[in-house]
Amino acid sequence: MKQSIILKTLIILSIVIAGIFIGSAYLFSQNDNGLISDIRSYNLNSAMKALDERQQERLKLNKKQMKTVASAISKNSSVYLLNFDTDGLEQSLYYDMKKDGIKAIKIWDNAVREVFLAALKIDNKIVFKNSIPEEYKKFAKIKRPINIVADDSIERIGYATLYYDESLIINQINELKKNTKRDIENFNKEIDIQKGKSNTIKLYIAIGSFLTVLMLITILLMNFVNRPLKIIHSGLDSFFLFLQNKKTNTEKIKLDSNDEFGQMAKSLNENIEVSTKLHEEIHELNTNLEKKVEEKTQSITDLLDNADQGFLSFGINLIVDEEYSLICKKIFNKDISGKDIVELLYPNNDYKKEFFAQTLKSLLKESNKLKIKTIISLLQSEFIINKKAIKVKYKIIDSNKFMLILTDITAKKLLEKKIKKERNILKMIVAVVRDSENFFEIINDFEKFLNNESDLIDTSKTPLYNATELYREIHTYKGLFSQYEMSQIVSQLHKIESSFSDSILNKACNNKDLQTILNESDLSNWLQKDIVIIEDILGDELFNQKGKIVIKEEAISQIEKKIMEIVNGSNEEYDIKSVAEDIKNLKSKTFYSMFDSYSKLVDSLSVKFDKSIYPLKVIVDKELRVNDKMKPFIKSLIHVFRNSVDHGIETSDERIEMDKDEVGTISCTINKEKKNLHIIVADDGAGLDIDKIRDKVISLNIDINNFTNKDIEALIFNDQFSTKNEVSQISGRGVGMSAVKSEIEKLGGIIKINSQKNKGTTFEFVVPL
Secondary structure, three states: OOOHHHHHHHHHHHHHHHHHHHHHHHHHHHHHHHHHHHHHHHHHHHHHHHHHHHHHHHHHHHHHHHHHHHHHHHHHHHHHHHOOOHHHHHHHHHHHHOOOOEEEEEEEEOOOOEEEEEEEEEOOEEEEEOOOOHHHHHOEEEEEEEEEEEOOEEEEEEEEEEEEOOHHHHHHHHHHHHHHHHHHHHHHHHHHHHHHHHHHHHHHHHHHHHHHHHHHHHHHHHHHHHHHHHHHHHHHHHHHHHHOOOOOOOOOOOOOOOOHHHHHHHHHHHHHHHHHHHHHHHHHHHHHHHHHHHHHHHHHHHHHHOOOEEEEEEEOOOEEOOOOOHHHHHHHOOOOOOOEHHHHHOOOOHHHHHHHHHHHHHHHHOOOHHHHHHHHHHOOOEEEEOOEEEEEEEEEEEOOEEEEEEEEOHHHHHHHHHHHHHHHHHHHHHHHHHOHHHHHHHHHHHHHHHHOHHHOOOOOOOHHHHHHHHHHHHHHHHHHHHOOOOHHHHHHHHHHHHHHHHHHHOOOOOHHHHHHHHHHHOHHHHHHHHHHHHHHHHOOHHHHOOOOOOOOHHHHHHHHHHHHHHHHOOOOOOOHHHHHHHHHHHHOOEHHHHHHHHHHHHHHHHHHOOOOEOOOEEEOOOOOEOOHHHHHHHHHOHHHHHHHHHHHOOOHHHHHHOOOOOOEOEEEEEEEEOOEEEEEEEEOOOOOOHHHHHHHHHHOOOOOOOOOHHHHHHHHHOOOOOOOOOOOOOOOOOOHHHHHHHHHHHOOOEEEEEEEOOOEEEEEEEEEO
């Protein structure tokens, strides 16, 4: 064994022992330093405290003496003050002013309420004045009354105020403090010198102890570790030379000690003996191993090539490896070895290329399995490659390798598309059969709209006016046909909507351009495509009912009774006009039947938007009839119900968080009040978001500085207004509510809005009858 192992062991032990010595020395030193610091602090604090106490005692004593002097001055001054003897008072105060510490004496006369005499000490000279200067107020003072005794009563005639200086005592004590601190600092310096000498002695002792311990460890390692390891190393070298066929025989490890190394040598000798016997067998196996690996590799390649899936792998450089299954070549129609996987999957999308590449590289750097699973779920799993639908499954083989499993799912996708189409057709059939009466009415209205196609563009109006009117009309029909899942005509109406939307924004557009859009739309043909599908499934029976009116026998009997009473003259209340009105009502629909379709609409939209909503309840007199003029307005209300579901009602999770019923409610109430009809649509959803509406209005450059919240709420009925950022076949155009406003204005009605945040929104439509 090389000597380096002992050196390494000694280095490690040296570091450990040195660390122990240094750590111990540091701790002891810190303890000593802390103790010395505490003693120093205690000595200094004790000395300062004693001097502070001495200062206080001196100040108290001085104050006591000054009080005695002040009392004597007040007593002696009474006669002079009473007799207005200024000269005598000056002589009396002169002797008092000579005392140390006294800076001024003021004699106050109560009779005239002013200073009678003031004695001042200025530059050690005593002067007399009529007032005390302002700077003397910094000195301590003692005030005593000046009294005289007359007829057994005491009369106060003034005050004597003594000003004295305490700074002499304070300065003396401060000087003592200064000298004491200096003496303590000199003592501390001496302690530091002694401590340094002590630390030097400790260091010599520590180094000597460290070297002694290290020497003992070195001797022990050399004798009990290094020597046995050399013997074992020599025996193993001989064995490995034998395994390499450089020696014809092996040598036993000659170590007979009873310690762990002796047991190791014994165990190694037994293994060497067994390994020697196995060596020839292993050599023979190695000779045939390469051939077996080649055969195995070929069988795996054949298996992958005959599978229905493509297999390929690539590293962190995203370059496809040379080995990949035959299906991959069929999918990409070329040899993909050495190609960039990102370019293969995204040949024409630079934005997705960058995201895909960064995500793959981040996956190889991630070790958390949950994060890896989450990131993989973000990767695109289905691609269109050479007009084939390919599903991709991602696998991380190791820290630097990806494997992709590619499956051609084109047939599956075609089947799903077919099933979806058939499902939509079934929905359309069910919707038509369930509400055939309204269905035929919408068809009739739409056919009338198409028959007047040449008159839809009013040349006397601006292109913007015509485009907006057509835009509203088409948007309403799109919503009505959507109720019946008529995908062909709805899809075409959506495209025409987009054309008119562009026309509204295009200032250069004219009426001729709008007429061209209508002429090229061929809406009748697209409607016929949906109708043909319905006729193929339901036959002619349903369409034979078109234009027929189902009348209850009871209603006929009532009309017959009225006619007989008019003929016989038995009831003057009835006349021909009332009978004609009854017959007219037979042709008109009730509000209840017209709004029944909106109940189905709310159910359908709640599923599309993944929202839980109670069935829509329409509260109305079931005999209340709709006149023809009001039908376009009622049909336009489809946009209100759509908005209530889309914008109003929150998701179940959001409603639970706000402590609301997780199922939302939309209601509709219709009643007559005097000469007006009131239609109220309410929901218990999020309410109108004023801030969001305000931001949207500002983005449209509309001045709302003087608008109230009610004014801002009303803006949702403006053209082109929508808080949706994306346009879908359901919403986002910003024209639906505008269509409602346009229709009610034609009837001379008004709209009232009442909205509360997180409480809901109520729309009240008031229409004159």
